Amino acid sequence: MGQYVPKLEVVKIYVSYSKICNGLGLFAKNKIKKNEIIFRFDGKIVYQDYTNVSMPYALQLDFNKYLIPKGIYKYVNHSCSPNSYVKLINNKLYLIALRDIEKDEEICYNYNTSEFDMGIDAFECLCKSPNCYKIIKGFKYLPLEEKIKLKPYLLSYLKRYLSEEINAVLFLSYGNKKV
Numbered sequence: 673m674g675q676y677v678p679k680l681e682v683v684k685i686y687v688s689y690s691k692i693c694n695g696l697g698l699f700a701k702n703k704i705k706k707n708e709i710i711f712r713f714d715g716k717i718v719y720q721d722y723t724n725v726s727m728p729y730a731l732q733l734d735f736n737k738y739l740i741p742k743g744i745y746k747y748v749n750h751s752c753s754p755n756s757y758v759k760l761i762n763n764k765l766y767l768i769a770l771r772d773i774e775k776d777e778e779i780c781y782n783y784n785t786s787e788f789d790m791g792i793d794a795f796e797c798l799c800k801s802p803n804c805y806k807i808i809k810g811f812k813y814l815p816l817e818e819k820i821k822l823k824p825y826l827l828s829y830l831k832r833y834l835s836e837e838i839n840a841v842l843f844l845s846y847g848n849k850k851v
């Protein structure tokens with residue numbers, strides 16, 4: 673009967689061998705414009721602490737809350753110079769283009785904008801970008817100035833954590849001046 677309407681992700685992305693790490697990655701089927709939704713992550717939400725459990729595909733949404741992506745979504749890789757970012761809207765997680773993405777370009781985001789502490793899943797980054805962090809361990813471990821740079825792209829729980837950290841630093845420096 674009706675015309676077959678492919679799912680959004682089938683239209684925009686495909687899986688192939690990653691150019692930035694060993695394994696698979698996601699690539700743009702066609703040009704994707706800045707600010708465009710690339711896809712909505714499909715998966716299961718779990719409430720537990722995975723810091724010391726190996727869950728390499730789990731995506732952190734809050735403290736003790738993760739999304740375990742289903743299907744091809746788990747292949748989105750990390751880059752220290754990403755072309756996309758994750759955004760939580762009404763408890764659904766989306767991947768959004770940070771800039772225009774060319775056809776056949778690998779789609780990646782900065783894991784430090786979603787993961788607080790990657791624990792035993794910390795890894796050595798092979799992205800080769802000039803600002804590469806080298807070891808990806810999670811937001812917690814970044815220097816404060818790096819955390820502030822990432823602010824527009826952070827999930828809201830990390831934005832809250834960052835403002836608390838900034839307040840603590842301001843409080844300390846104010847305290848030092850008074851001494």
Ligand SMILES: [Zn+2]
Nearest residue numbers: 752797799804
């Ligand atoms: Zn890197």
